[in-house]
Amino acid sequence: MKDAAIQTMSYTLDASQNRQDFLSYPNPIDLREIQGIVARGYGNLPAACYGLFHIKTPDLARPTLIELQSKLTYAEERPPLLAINLAWTYRGLRQMGLDENIADQFSNEFRSGIDTNHKRRILGDEGRNSPEFWDWGGPNSSPIDLLLLCYAVDQASLEHEYQNLKQTLAESGIEEVRRLDTQVLPDNKEHFGFRDGIAQPFLKEFDRKGRDLVAVPLGEILLGYPNGYDRYTQRPLIAAELDTASQLPPDPEGSPTRDLGKNGTYLVFRQMSQDIPAFWRYLQEQTSSSEEAVRLASKMVGRWPSGAPLVLSPEEDNTAIKDKDAFTYHDTDRQGFKCPLGAHIRRTHPRDSLQPEPGSEKSIAFSNRHRLLRRGRSYGAPFHPSVNPTEYLKQLSGTAYPEESPEKSSEDRGLHFICINANIGRQFEFVQHTWANNPNFNGLYQDPDPIIGSRSAYGLPQNRFTQQQPPVRCQFSGMPEFVGIRGGGYFFLPSRSALAFILSRGASA
Amino acid sequence: MTSLVTHLTSVPRETTGFLNRLKDKARKLMAMPQNAINLFIPLEEEKEDALRDVLNTIRADTHHNAILPLGQFSDVLHFARFLIYEGPDHPQEYGSYLVFIANVDGPVEDFLQRLVNKSSAGLDAILSACRDYPPKRRRTRQARLQFLLKHQLPAQAFYINTVGRGVKQILEEDRLHQALQDYLNSLTHPVTLSATELRLQLINHVAKSPDLFWALEPPERPSLLWKAKEQLRFMTLVGLGTIVVIFTWPLILGWVVLVQLKETGDEELANRASLERLNELRADEDFAVHNQFSAAGSLKPGLVRRLTARSVLALAQVSLRHVFNKGDLAGIPLLGLDGVDTIHFAHWIMLDNDQRLLFASNYDGSLESYMVDFIDKVSWGLNVVFSNGQGYPRTNWLFFDGARNEERFKDYLGHHQLSTLVWHTPYKHLSAVNIANNSEIRSGLRGRMNETQAKAWLQRLT
Numbered sequence: 001m002k003d004a005a006i007q008t009m010s011y012t013l014d015a016s017q018n019r020q021d022f023l024s025y026p027n028p029i030d031l032r033e034i035q036g037i038v039a040r041g042y043g044n045l046p047a048a049c050y051g052l053f054h055i056k057t058p059d060l061a062r063p064t065l066i067e068l069q070s071k072l073t074y075a076e077e078r079p080p081l082l083a084i085n086l087a088w089t090y091r092g093l094r095q096m097g098l099d100e101n102i103a104d105q106f107s108n109e110f111r112s113g114i115d116t117n118h119k120r121r122i123l124g125d126e127g128r129n130s131p132e133f134w135d136w137g138g139p140n141s142s143p144i145d146l147l148l149l150c151y152a153v154d155q156a157s158l159e160h161e162y163q164n165l166k167q168t169l170a171e172s173g174i175e176e177v178r179r180l181d182t183q184v185l186p187d188n189k190e191h192f193g194f195r196d197g198i199a200q201p202f203l204k205e206f207d208r209k210g211r212d213l214v215a216v217p218l219g220e221i222l223l224g225y226p227n228g229y230d231r232y233t234q235r236p237l238i239a240a241e242l243d244t245a246s247q248l249p250p251d252p253e254g255s256p257t258r259d260l261g262k263n264g265t266y267l268v269f270r271q272m273s274q275d276i277p278a279f280w281r282y283l284q285e286q287t288s289s290s291e292e293a294v295r296l297a298s299k300m301v302g303r304w305p306s307g308a309p310l311v312l313s314p315e316e317d318n319t320a321i322k323d324k325d326a327f328t329y330h331d332t333d334r335q336g337f338k339c340p341l342g343a344h345i346r347r348t349h350p351r352d353s354l355q356p357e358p359g360s361e362k363s364i365a366f367s368n369r370h371r372l373l374r375r376g377r378s379y380g381a382p383f384h385p386s387v388n389p390t391e392y393l394k395q396l397s398g399t400a401y402p403e404e405s406p407e408k409s410s411e412d413r414g415l416h417f418i419c420i421n422a423n424i425g426r427q428f429e430f431v432q433h434t435w436a437n438n439p440n441f442n443g444l445y446q447d448p449d450p451i452i453g454s455r456s457a458y459g460l461p462q463n464r465f466t467q468q469q470p471p472v473r474c475q476f477s478g479m480p481e482f483v484g485i486r487g488g489g490y491f492f493l494p495s496r497s498a499l500a501f502i503l504s505r506g507a508s509a
Numbered sequence: 510m511t512s513l514v515t516h517l518t519s520v521p522r523e524t525t526g527f528l529n530r531l532k533d534k535a536r537k538l539m540a541m542p543q544n545a546i547n548l549f550i551p552l553e554e555e556k557e558d559a560l561r562d563v564l565n566t567i568r569a570d571t572h573h574n575a576i577l578p579l580g581q582f583s584d585v586l587h588f589a590r591f592l593i594y595e596g597p598d599h600p601q602e603y604g605s606y607l608v609f610i611a612n613v614d615g616p617v618e619d620f621l622q623r624l625v626n627k628s629s630a631g632l633d634a635i636l637s638a639c640r641d642y643p644p645k646r647r648r649t650r651q652a653r654l655q656f657l658l659k660h661q662l663p664a665q666a667f668y669i670n671t672v673g674r675g676v677k678q679i680l681e682e683d684r685l686h687q688a689l690q691d692y693l694n695s696l697t698h699p700v701t702l703s704a705t706e707l708r709l710q711l712i713n714h715v716a717k718s719p720d721l722f723w724a725l726e727p728p729e730r731p732s733l734l735w736k737a738k739e740q741l742r743f744m745t746l747v748g749l750g751t752i753v754v755i756f757t758w759p760l761i762l763g764w765v766v767l768v769q770l771k772e773t774g775d776e777e778l779a780n781r782a783s784l785e786r787l788n789e790l791r792a793d794e795d796f797a798v799h800n801q802f803s804a805a806g807s808l809k810p811g812l813v814r815r816l817t818a819r820s821v822l823a824l825a826q827v828s829l830r831h832v833f834n835k836g837d838l839a840g841i842p843l844l845g846l847d848g849v850d851t852i853h854f855a856h857w858i859m860l861d862n863d864q865r866l867l868f869a870s871n872y873d874g875s876l877e878s879y880m881v882d883f884i885d886k887v888s889w890g891l892n893v894v895f896s897n898g899q900g901y902p903r904t905n906w907l908f909f910d911g912a913r914n915e916e917r918f919k920d921y922l923g924h925h926q927l928s929t930l931v932w933h934t935p936y937k938h939l940s941a942v943n944i945a946n947n948s949e950i951r952s953g954l955r956g957r958m959n960e961t962q963a964k965a966w967l968q969r970l971t
Contacts, residue, residue: 104784111784118791122875229884229915234781335968356847356886366885425877426915433795434878440798440940444971445686458797458937471704472967475694 029205029218029225031076033249033263033495037085037149038222038420039075039206041197041375045083045151047158048377050180050269050416051166052136053146055095057173062096064172066503068165074496075206082161083151086499087267087491089113092145097508102260105236109424110266110490115139122433124454129485135178135271136487142177147269147491149418178487180271180416182377185387188307190378191274191413192297192451192482193389195307199325199349201371216368223422224252224262228369233422235261245504247497260502263495265420268372268428271487272452273414276383279482280392286476290393296476297389299467300450302343305389309345314338328352330359336468342447347435348372354442370430372419380413414486424490439464455481536616538738541830542673542731543587545664545856546611546620548657549594551640554603557593560638564591564930571933577631579933582623584677585614588854588871590801591635591931607639610803610869611933612854614675618658625653665822666894668855668870670941672834674948678728679936682947685715685724689950689970704963712954724951743831750827768817769906775809778900782923790926795875797937799853802879803927805860805867806898815863818897822857825894836945839887847886851879853941857894866898867927873940880919888912900924946971 031039042048055061073083090111093103104111112119115131115138125131131138148165152158166176190196201216219227223235237257238248248258283293298304303324304317311327312318314337330352333339339346346353349371352363384391421427435441436449439462446464448454455463463479494502501507552560563576571589572580579589589611596604613620625632632653636642643652692714693699699707715721731739754761781787794800808814833839833848838855840848855870872879883891892911896904902918904911912918936944946969953966 108781108784108787112788116788116791118788118794121795227915229913231915234916341971355850362847369881369885426881430875430877430881433875438874440873440938440943443942443946445938445943460938466971468968468971469700470967471702471707471964472693472699473971474700475690477694 030249030263032074033497034075034222035085035264035493035495036073036075036077036079036083037267037375038265038373038493040078042079042083042151045079045081045153046184047153047155048149048151048182049158049162050182051146051148051150051162052144052177052180053148053169054142054175054177055092055145055173056175058096060173061169062503064168064174065096068168069496069499069503071165072496072499079151081153082157083149084161084165085149085493087147087149087493088502089144089146089489089491091143093492093502095145096502098502099242099508102236102238102242102507105234105260106492107234107266107424109429110492114268114488114490119429122429122437124432124437124457125485125488126454127456129454131488134485134487137269137489138487141487144177144489146174147267147489180379182379182416183381183413185378185382187387189305189387190415191276191380191382191387192279192301193305193387193392194297194301194303195305195324196378197374198303198307199345201368201373203373214364214368216371220369220371220422220427221373221420222263222265224249224259224264227422228365233261235259235264237261242507243501245500247500247504249497260494260498262498264498265422265493266424267375267491267493268417268419268421268424269487269489269491270417270485271414272417273412273484273486275480275482275484276392276413277396278480280389280396282480282482284393284396290390293393294389296467299340300343300465302339302345310339310343328359328364330363334358337470340465340467341442342444342450342466344436344449344451347441347449348431348452350435350442370427370435372421372427372431374417374419376416376418378413378415382413414483420493450479450482452483455479538732538735540616541669542614542675543669543854544613544615544617545667545854546609546613546617547662547664547856547858548607548609548660549662549860550607550609550636550660551596552593552603552605552607552638553640554605556638557605560607560635561593561930563634563638567591568931571931572935576634577628580935581627582613582620583680583935585620585623585675586933587612587614587676587935588801589931589933590803590869590929592803592927592929594805594867594927607635608867610856612669612856612871614677617661621654621657625650625657629653662858662860664856665819665859666826666829666855666857668829668838668852669834670838670853671836671945671948672830673731674728674944676935679939679944679947681723682728682944682951683936683939685721685951686943686947686970688718688721689715693970703960704967705958705960707967708953708958708963715954725954727952727955728948739831743827746827746831764813764817765907767813771809771811771813772896772904772907775903776900777903777917778921778924779917781920787923790923790928791876793929793932797934798940798943799871799873799934799937800876800879801869801871801929801932802876803867803869803929804922804925805865805927806895806900806925807865808863808897809899814897818859818866819863821893821897822859825857836941839890846889849882849886850945851882851941866895868895871934873942876922880922881915884912884915884918891918898925 071084072086073079090106120126120130132140134141137144150158150162152161188195188197201221202213203218203221204215205218217226217228219225219233223233227233232253237251237255238260240256240258243258248260249262251257251259283297287293287296298310303309304313306317306319307324308318308321309324309327311329311333312321328351329346350367352359354363354366356362356366384395419428436452437454437457439446439448439457444466446462447466448462450465455461463477465476465479467474567574567577572578579586592608594606594608596606629650633648642656689711715724808818837848837850838852840846851873853871858867860867888911889908892904893907895901896907896911901921902911902914950969958966
């Protein structure tokens, strides 16, 4: 055990000495163990695609997957050309023969999957968003075992690499179920026309700038470290004798077991189709000018198209705001006059605005136990190449633009939402249900998250948006759905040594 | 009490006259405006399956089903549930109970009487699965009522979100809120008005609407006499408590040390309930803004635990009735303790000669949010009450750790939660915060307000 600890330390030192772009001080975590997507979004690799695979013959697949290990990218390096990460469904792990007693120790959410009747209810995946209609990950589409995340410096090398991989996998009975392409939009925007990816949980272990911010405990994002309650989140611990190659780290809590979860985590994938015409047409209907439409849309998001938060710039967009994440709600905007109480960013990351004791550190600590590390990318061609709301509105006003059928628009573009968290129930599902979908969030009555919230709950329509203002609120109703769900799943993103163990024979008792 | 009820129901009202009214008044003065019904009725093993079928029919639509349409009681009935609780003592012997738990406005006896009068056939369909239910020919209203009353259990502690606020008031004020929202939406330029002007306009609208006019009157509240009696009761209990503490504090301290010593040796549950079990429980959740939660567990053996549990529940009952009776459970700002504003009603019921405790609550949000709410805000409260339960995550000095061990606590609940077969809610779209806000909206229709007050009040119309 002592040896393992020493080894861990030396890995870390090596990593930080060799890579200038990473930490300049010794890090207590072993970056060689953590898949790269946890530490970075590979912003320098604009071409990306996700492959969903099904393992037909485990015995045939095993040697190929063992070989694939050396191609995977870990957090120690910032890959200049190519990055590949690999995540598993519960089914995939069982398919590879992972012993039931081990597999049973994964989280309940991961084992149940994303499409039980209860999950549908809390995630809002009902009606036309039911998993039955999903393109992938639902009961009517092919089972999924593996998720391959591929990133490259340009489309050509991505194509080359992915085709090769696909070929190799296919030869050993690992069949591509679906390939999901991505699209980089200008200025880090998403399809509705807003800057995305701001306000990520701050993890000091991965911070390259040595900033001093309120940190989210690493255990909220990775297994095997203390979480927001200063405890270790449930994860598979296995008897030392099963780890015949002694490849797994010891249980950090000190038991004689080995930790299969440590440095691994859960990845939630939701393919969200975005109906751009529906969104901007609704805003057009509710307002009388394009400025007003953009303003109302910004109220719904909680940020202006540039990403400037309404709390810091309530009246107009302000591209001069450098730190778009440096604000709180309670002292500046308790009543929601600047950023409405039901705005998307105020719900999905309420900062200091909720009980206990709004405005206090307690309140921030509460919010920070429900954080998601977002790693998704957009897909599909933009509604207008500029991804600029004003252009969208012009395009919609022009009579030349044909009515787009909902089916067509949803196939066209959206977001491959990917988030990483150590506890799917307390993080992803909580944010989606208790904050985004909940029409009664924060004292409201019938207001779902205007962007991603479900438009019905408890058998009742929920389609209002309330803009708080003096002397009395302005209410918008009959808000249609702007986002639909096309696919999704819960995945496990193993550490380097956990993957080696899973693929070894020892894993199947 | 039973004999009083028998008396009341057997003698025609006119003949008892004045005396009866006096008795009624006295009863009202002594009773709480909201009350807990807890019925535990032994079942006949061979009839359990049939009973489950009956309950499933009710469950499909608790308001309008053909057997026991609970919607007809929506002037007094808040939440109600049926469950089947498996008998504890001898696992090899059948000992299951039918459990009915509800919270009602007014005396329990009045509600049960109405239930018997209005739904005798429905009651028969359910209760005929129970041991010693009168045979068909002897089933009079009287016999049915007697049977129900006989199987009542007291709640050792009972939480009422806001004492005095009845279901009728909740539904009416919901209507008021919606009407005011509609009215605001019909105004073309409310922005040009001052808060005071706009408020007056809203008040005028209410005054002119025959179906809203009632809202200008304050809601029916417990009488001053009742409040004085409650105050007196509380003062007396606090006085008595102080005397007890003054004279026995070394004993109490010794007791706490004793509990602490025992605690370190107690086993804590260290595994999760089966996924199948958990998913079965989840299948009954998240159909409304709020949810039901029912759980039962064994107390740790021995007199020390039993006495601790009894005393803690007695103390809890006093604070729930007299302190935490206005929407905030366990918040004590003076001590920097946070409360929870998401609980509608909660019942703690000791069973089987104090060997088990059954807990039943109605809370806003999902089970996940309910659990983290309590872990984050009132873990001390959970610890003090539930640490006497076998397998509860280890506490320190009764108040500390315990539920703060998030996953152990969630696992503990997973093992002890009971499946609620039928659950009825009369206001499934309203959170406790909504309900309280609606009451504030109504009370803001009365009296004078300056511009600042009017502004704050208008923001309640969110």
